Amino acid sequence: MTTNLRIAIVGGGPGGLMLARLLQMRGVAATVFERDSHADERPQGGSLDLHAETGQRAMALAGLEAAFRAAARPEDQGDRLYDASGRLLFDRDGSGDNRPEIDRTVLRQILLDSLDPGIVRWGSKVDAIEPAAAGGYAVAVDGLPEHFDVVVGADGAWSRVRPLLTDAVPIYEGATLVEFGFDTARHPAVDALVGGGKMFAVGDNRMLIAQRNGHGHIRGYAGLRLDEAEARRWMEMAPQAVRARLRDAFVGWAPALTDLIDSGDFIGVRPLHALPVGLSWPTRPGVTLLGDAAHLMSPFSGEGVNLALADAADLAEALVSPAEWEAVAACEATMIARAVPAAEGAAAGLEVTLSSDGVNAVLDHYRERVAA
Structure with missing residues (x-):
């Protein structure tokens, strides 16, 4: 392939922006279509830990390692585990680990700052993508089509x-998270509960999670099993109605834990979905996927953004390869295989955590990590 390709990247999350950055370094000015009207239009999620062989490697390839290190928080790699009574079962500060945390918003801004003006088209929700008669694809925004040689789906779960490649769709995993936000200055008890990283409190098919973010913020999550119809109803409820349902679900838990439900700023209801593990598709010249669009999984493996960044690094190299779509086909096979153990781990992690014996399974997992 040549550097005069017209490449459309649908989705301006970390994976799509990393691909745009790496293509820019190779002399290819891709176009990123992002539905948000600006970078701060909506919350971008909580804290992420970047792994050496995937996320950190991609940042180094993109020439952004120094910016990442300056913004990352290696001090926030700890883990705590409580049972429903509030008893602390496990406490590890994470020192010496090489998975430093960084806020998703900060990571996204580092990538945005590395791109030339005009590469990201804000407020551009893609209406349709159709094969063009002369080859390539017509990408339509507000009904106005524009021709591209290559279209990359970096547009997440509901890509x-x-x-264009497969009829597979995300499947509800039978569990839902309700997300809350905390300012540590206003919530010193939550601050103390979390410690230097993240905490889990696990009981009978229920869990509470809180994770330290940058700038004095903490993200909290209440998780439980709901059928899909009920999860959809919760998404339509007022915040106080959701809190009332959660109070009923967590009756008997320690007040220090249920304070996460009562005192946090309500952010949203998040039903968990996943694509089939090992999802593959026939290579189709002119279109491909990366990140959650290719291998969506629950957050219980901690691999989602790392896989997206690694996919972008491989795909950038393939898209400028003289081998053309043979290289992309090989890249797709690599990203699919790489995601399988992470997806299996995420599914297994969710299954054992939201179970009648979840706290013991999580404790065993933490102890195994220490032993390794």
Whole structure:
């Protein structure tokens, strides 16, 4: 392939922006279509830990390792585990680990700052993507089509690009998280509960999670099993109605833990979905996927953004390869295989954590990590 390709990247999350950055370094000015009207239009999620062989490697390839290190928080790699009574079962500060945390918003801004002006088209929700008669694809925004040689789906769970390659859709995993936010200055008890990283409190098919973010913020999550119809109803409820349902679900838990439900700023209801593990598709010249669009999984493996960044690094190299779509086909096979153990781990982690014996399974997992 040549550097005069017109490449459309649908989705301006970390994976799509990393691909744009790496292509820019190779002399290819891709276009990123992002539905948000600006970078701060909506919350971008909580803290992420970047792993050496995937996320950190991609940042180094993109020439952004120094910016990442300056913003990362290696001090926030700890883990705590409580049972429903509030008893602390496990406490590890994480010192010596090489998975430093960084806020998703900060990571995204580092990538945005590395791109030339005009590469990201804000407020551009893609309406349709159709094969063009002369080859390539027509990408339509507000009904106005524009021709591209290559379209990359970096647009997450409900990708508009994925249907060009497969009819697979995300499947509800039977569990839902309710997300809350905390300012540590206003919530010193939550601050103390979390410690230097993240905490889990696990009981009978229920869990509470809180994770330290940058700038004095903490993200909290209440997780439980709901059928899909009920999860959808919760998404339509007022915040106080959701809190009332959660109070009923967590009756008997220690007040220090249920304070996460009562005192946090309500952010949203998040039903958990995943694509089939090992999802593959026939290579189709002119269109491909990366990140959650290719291998969506629950957050219980901690691999989602790392896989997206690694996918972008491999795909950038393939898209400028003289081997053309043979290289992309090999890249797709690599990203699919790489995601399988992470997806299996995420599914297993969710299954054992939200179970009648979840706290013991999580404790065993933490002890195994220390032993390794």
